[in-house]
Amino acid sequence: MKLDPFVVEVIRHGLSAAAEEMSLVMTRSARSPLLREAGDLSSAITDGHGGLVGQGRDIPIHLGAMAYTIPELLKVMPRDHLNDGDVVIYNVGALGGNHLNDVKVVRPVFVDGEIVAFAVSLAHWPDIGGTWPGSYFAKAIDTFQEALRIPPVLIATAAGLNAPIVQLLKANVRDAESCEGDLLAQIAATKAGEKRIAELCREHGKAIFMAAQSRLHDLSEIEMREALRGLPDGVYEGEDHLDDGSEDNAPARIHVKITIRGDEATFDLSGSCDRVSNFCNTTPFMARSAVAYAARIMSGRDMQQNAGALRPLTIITRPGSILEPGWTASVAAGNHETSMRIVDAIFRAMQDIIPERLSAGGATTAGVLFFAEPRPNGSWKMLYEVHGGGEGARHDRAGASATRVHLSNTSNTPVEVIEANYAIRLEQQAIRRNSGGAGAHRGGDGSVRTYRILAPSMHLTTCIERMVIGPWGMQGGQSGKACRISLVRQGANVAIDGKSNLVLQQDDLVTIEMCGGGGYGAAAAR
Secondary structure, eight states: OOOOHHHHHHHHHHHHHHHHHHHHHHHHHOOSHHHHTSOOEEEEEEETTSOEEEEOSOOHHHHHHHHHHHHHHHHHSOGGGOOTTOEEEEOOTTTTOOOTTEEEEEEEEEETTEEEEEEEEEEEOSOOOSSSTTSOOTTOSSGGGTOOOOOSEEEEETTEEOHHHHHHHHTTSSOHHHHHHHHHHHHHHHHHHHHHHHHHHHHHOHHHHHHHHHHHHHHHHHHHHHHHHTSOOEEEEEEEEESSOSGGGOOEEEEEEEEEETTEEEEEOTTSOBOOSSTTOOOHHHHHHHHHHHHHHHHTSOOOOSHHHHTTEEEEOOTTBTTBOOTTSOOTTIIIIIHHHHHHHHHHHHTTTSGGGOOOOOOOSOOEEEEEEEOTTSOEEEEEEOOOBOOOOBTTBOOOSSBOOTTOOOOOOOHHHHHHHSSEEEEEEEEETTOSOOSSBOOOOEEEEEEEEOSSEEEEEEEOOOSSSOOOOBTTOOOOOOOEEEEEETTEEEOOOSEEEEEEETTOEEEEEOOOOOOBSOGGGO
16 A cells, blocks of 8 residues: 555654553543652553554653563454453563553554554552552562562453452552552543544544554664664673672673674673562563663664564573563562663663763662551552652763653652652752762762651652662763662661661651762863
């Protein structure tokens, strides 16, 4: 079929707009502050066979994994088993998954009796059961200790909600009301996506719509191959480290060997360390997502990320490693910590090849503080806080301060929202001055936030990297200062590890100081 390129472009923007509207529906109707304020959610549109074709301006680590979500789902729930009005929910890692808190709600979109697309809503649920409130258990020996595992199941059909499944979910989470509200928001988001996809089919015709999706894959493949041809052939190696978790709790190595030959590239991550002893393992889909993001940065092009852009890339992980630990491994922190180390390792491999396209090391950690406040009725209030740090400097400018970098794209929860909803008082919110690394261009500074506990007790989870190894400098720039977390109890300092679970007391003071970004170039050249 001959396609008008202008129509293809209109459909491309229509798909992106549909995904954006899905995310807007989520933020306006979700119940958890993590979703409606911080925006820890993502939306995507795939073609009828699961190839990613449209996404919101959401969280890169989510969106990269969505390129694998539907193809893996269809292996266990084939297309001919789905009906108009069906909505599927699941979170298991083996199906193109992230960590278990990231719950996917998927709606097949039917037009004239045929599936033409899937609308996918991914949201981080603040709690999904497991050993510890918030479902981040630092000492989890396997994923069964982390959270409730949901295989693909129909959460709704044309007849309405599947009430027994909703009740099953509510019975296994610590804040059932918020869980139900967030779930209904996800279902509504996929309905909004379905509506916009149906409109595109009516406006342009179903056949043209489906052909345009295929063409979008081809265009992204062409663009990625052209970008790879612009890079010098060769083999490039780089590595970075998680703070701990390897043998004898030593730093855990993430290693990449990049081979570029013509219009193809291989990213071999098999040299990374073995499965680690804490919750920083991750799924191979997260590894692929991180590589897809880094490849886009390497390309120097603002190309649309879809299934076609992945065709020229070969991504290798090793069974038994931190990046392919098996489907029973604990993986809660791998989503936003280990995946970031992959990006850093790739950037370090390429820093002398394309320095003008890359930045020095930044706050490649979510800086998670998770507060869980028990209610008198036995349920819990959940506050999942992520913190921005310093961006790494670039060849032409200093790094930004108190921001998110690379795979994260969330916001902090406003002070007013926290103090109105939780027994917490924010006593400080500031820039951590001079925490960025020196250089011809300085790294950005981190942020500082201090929480005063007002409840009789509160559970705290920390999930913070860059506590030991600060963000790296580039081309002679200095490293940024590492993260730091402190607890003051009755005037005495109490040590807190970057990956821990503990119970706080009334009047405890918790302060997180986020890392600064690495500098770029020798300071003498400034």
